[in-house]
Amino acid sequence: MQHPKLARLELQIMETLWARGACSVREIQDAFPEKSRPAFTTIQTTVYRLEAKKALRIAKRVGNANIFEATVSRRAAENRLIDDLLALFGGRAKPVMARLVESGKLSLEDVKEAEEALRRLAGKDKTR
Numbered sequence: 001m002q003h004p005k006l007a008r009l010e011l012q013i014m015e016t017l018w019a020r021g022a023c024s025v026r027e028i029q030d031a032f033p034e035k036s037r038p039a040f041t042t043i044q045t046t047v048y049r050l051e052a053k054k055a056l057r058i059a060k061r062v063g064n065a066n067i068f069e070a071t072v073s074r075r076a077a078e079n080r081l082i083d084d085l086l087a088l089f090g091g092r093a094k095p096v097m098a099r100l101v102e103s104g105k106l107s108l109e110d111v112k113e114a115e116e117a118l119r120r121l122a123g124k125d126k127t128r
Contacts, residue, residue, distance in 0.1 A: 003072055003080045004053035009038065009046050014055060014070055014077060022059045022069040 006014060016031040017023060023031070029043045038046075047068060050056045055077075059069040089095050100106035 003076045004050075004055050005080065005084065006050075006053075006055065006077055009042075010050055010053075010055070011077065013043065013046055013050060014072070014074075017056060017068065017070040018074045022067045024062070024065045024067055026065070028068075 012032070013028055016028050020027070020031065025040065025044045025047055028047065029037060029040050032038060032043075047056070051058070051068070055072045056068045056070050058066045060067045085096065086093060097106070
């Protein structure tokens with residue numbers, strides 16, 4: 001299944017659902033910092049767009065409020081973003097990795113984890 005492409009505000013809304021579980025539109029809005037909190041109608045419109053994209057669904061109704069839950073996992077959304085980013089570079093990871101190193105956002109521990117993942121993948125290939 002192809003996971004939906006999510007915009008920044010959509011990802012912020014999904015982050016609230018991943019962190020808190022099922023929420024109403026008001027609860028989602030309240031999760032934003034007061035200083036930069038979008039209007040209720042902006043959140044509501046975006047939530048219904050996410051529902052149309054099948055990234056979330058109505059879990060239940062309480063009174064006249066819908067309670068929404070994520071149907072796309074954080075991992076699936078992250079994978080989609082990373083795949084889209086790599087596609088911008090023709091599928092090449094090297095420019096992305098170089099930028100992460102230059103910016104100091106790639107730690108030695110991150111590199112060790114990546115090396116271990118590569119070893120596991122190499123081991124799986126040998127067992128086939």
